[in-house]
Every structure is written in C-alpha cells, then in structure tokens.
Amino acid sequence: MTLRRLTPVLLVALVVAALVVPFALAQPENRTARREVRARTRPDTPRPSLRNRRPFGRERAERMGCDLGLIVKMKRVCSDPTVAGIVAVGGLKDDVKRKDEEIIADFESQLAKTKSLPLRNAIRLTLKDLYKKTSQDKKLLEHLRAMIAENDAAILKSGGEAATPKSDE
Numbered sequence: 001m002t003l004r005r006l007t008p009v010l011l012v013a014l015v016v017a018a019l020v021v022p023f024a025l026a027q028p029e030n031r032t033a034r035r036e037v038r039a040r041t042r043p044d045t046p047r048p049s050l051r052n053r054r055p056f057g058r059e060r061a062e063r064m065g066c067d068l069g070l071i072v073k074m075k076r077v078c079s080d081p082t083v084a085g086i087v088a089v090g091g092l093k094d095d096v097k098r099k100d101e102e103i104i105a106d107f108e109s110q111l112a113k114t115k116s117l118p119l120r121n122a123i124r125l126t127l128k129d130l131y132k133k134t135s136q137d138k139k140l141l142e143h144l145r146a147m148i149a150e151n152d153a154a155i156l157k158s159g160g161e162a163a164t165p166k167s168d169e
Helices: 003-026 031-041 058-079 081-094 100-113 117-133 137-157
Strands: none
Touching: 058 081, 081 100, 081 117, 100 117, 117 137
C-alpha cells in the first residue's frame, strides 16, 4: 500500500479513535459485575475512587477538536514543500538562540543557494526584519528592492500583464 493511500486511512482511524475512546470511557460502568470480579480476585484491596473520573464534556470535545485541527495543519505543513520551507525559515531564525549577525550571515548564504521564489521571499522578509532590528537601513532597502524586482519578473514571466498607468487627457 502506498503512502498516499495509507495517509487518509490512518487519518480516518485516528479521528474515529479520538471520538470513540473518550466517549466509551465516559459511559457508566456496570458496578455489580466489577464488585464480583474484585471479590474473586483481591478482596483486601481498597476500591479506587470514582469521584476523580470526569465525564465527557464540552471541554474535552473542544480539546479534541483542537488536536484534530493540529493534525490537519501538520499534515499540510509536511505535504506542502513551500509551507515546510517557510516553517524552516522561521525555525532558522527563532529555534536556536544566536546573535543577529550570525542569523543574518546564515540567511544571506541560504538566499544565495535558494532558487524557489516563495522561499526567497520568506528569507528576504526575515532579513528585512533582522536588518531593521540591527538598524541597517541600506541593506533593508536593498533586499526590499531586490524582492520587488524578482517578484515583478516572476509575474511577467507567468503571463501576468504589467499594469500600465492611465493617462489623464
């Protein structure tokens, strides 16, 4: 079975399990049968308290909804290379404490290696924020101008039309 066919099956199984298991655990239990089993197996063991058991309520349902939403978002991040790359750009900047100069040097080298426009845009926007933070206005403007030129060329290459200014005659 290929991964493409297996992923929806696993996702459906996870959703069903997430909905059925808490509901089954919240059902009232058969206390007399439990007493009989306990009497036969361990008569001297104290009975556990049932007061700590919480019913299946709105809070748990909302939490399960959030968990399911997180799974769906993670699936999207993992299956879309552009989104995964943008998340990685954010990770390069935020996940490890480094000096701003180190991060800038890292992103400048990554920008030279990166060919896809969405990732180049993400890197340039991150560099813009870093240059603003370190008061390097010339570099900030340089990257914004390069980003505008790069995106304009991509728009024209993809068949987009250049907007012509209207003349007031």
